[in-house]
Amino acid sequence: MPDFSSSRRAVVGAGVATAAAWVAGCAVSPKAARPRVVVVGGGWGGLGAARTLATSGQVAVTMIEPNDRFMSCPLSAHYVAGFGREADYQRSYANIDRQGIQRVRERVTEIDRSAAVVVAGGQRIGYDFLVLSPGIDYMEEAVQGYAAAREQLPVGFRAFEQAAVRRQVDAFLERGGEFVITVPKPPLRCPPAPYERAFLIAAQMKRRGTKGKVIIVDASPNPMPMPIAAPIVGAMKSLYAAQIEYVTNTEVSAVDIGRRLLVTPTGDIGFTAANMVLPMRAPALIRSARLGERWAAVKLPSFLSQADDKIYVVGDAQGTPLPKSGHLAFGCGKQVAADIVRRIAGQPAPVASGPVTLPGAICWAAVTHDEAIMINVTPSVEAGQPPKLAFQVDPRHNKASGQGSLQWGDSMWNQMLG
Ligand SMILES: Cc1cc2nc3c(=O)[nH]c(=O)nc-3n(C[C@H](O)[C@H](O)[C@H](O)COP(=O)(O)OP(=O)(O)OC[C@H]3O[C@@H](n4cnc5c(N)ncnc54)[C@H](O)[C@@H]3O)c2cc1C
Structure with missing residues (x-):
């Protein structure tokens, strides 16, 4: 297998020779000679990587994804609460196919770190580089x-x-x-999302005159991370005091489905219906390949696996303190694709002389069907330091952010799949 070492010294040496070999190979058989990059997951991070790699024209890209189309989690709370249709949040993979990305509709069951993945049908798909963006799994065992x-x-x-x-x-x-929504302790995918669902369900209760309440059972003392707490709690109090009850510092340990009770250290909570948001972790694939424990261990700013120089992990499966956001996942997918192209070309890694700005996150918490809170996070990292997160959060829900969230959705889906 070609050597695309990531270290600066090795890249300069082996990389030049390797690039020459590929060029020579291209003259004979362009397709066969191109390095193979396998992308696992056709969600936010995977699409960022696959599209950027395909656009480079330098690699043969295979994207492995079991679903036959894309569905967005961002903005889907409108659908969940009955304000939109499911199809509004789905898109076709047709343009991925047109771009020459080989799409394999399978689930990866194993990563053989000698340089192949194995899919559910048993087929082995070899790679020179592997980009993993398989999202999250739920820790079901956390709730008896x-x-x-x-x-x-x-x-x-x-x-x-x-x-x-x-x-x-x-x-x-x-x-x-009683409609109960539970919120686990961080880290979780899109921390404002459980509150957003509560808001939109409460908005429907007002519209339809539904009797009862939405009970948010939060394992933390307030919405986390801290910068989102004030605007979220503010919206709860100002708009939905009659519809939402907010129970804090309460972790659900068990469920008695027969009696429709959630068991907590401070007493049982009854429910008629529930959206139980469980604690999360990276999918088992990551752990079984020894790429991390709860989350994949990666290096920053590269998102290269700490355990394997040929594997990048982006999106929510990676275990840095960066927000678990689709916007950030997409940006990281693009970044690692550019890094792979650079390594293949034998170019040296950029050397940072100060903090490096990482791809940013934008999360939206819809508060009504028309209004939202914008949460903007700019992460940066400096050698040997933990990453820093700079937050910019709307102090109060507003219509401009409601509109902004819809425009952002259209723009992102277009960049991913248009
Ligand atoms: C309700 C809600 C609201 C949100 N709002 C926002 C928001 O406003 N802004 C924002 O930026 N983010 C938001 N997010 C977060 C965003 O959805 C995630 O951060 C993003 O999806 C992470 O991208 P990913 O590529 O890691 O995972 P995903 O997008 O989940 O993609 C993972 C893909 O991998 C596939 N897959 C999994 N396992 C395998 C396997 N073994 N083999 C092959 N394929 C596999 C899955 O089918 C899936 O398509 C929200 C999330 C939720 C739940």
């Missing part, structure tokens, strides 16, 4: 009794799972009662 109650207590924090939550919401809006 959850596995048996899964169907009735959906999390819905992964693409296409939103429909199961929508069914719970529809039943609640029809009949009333």
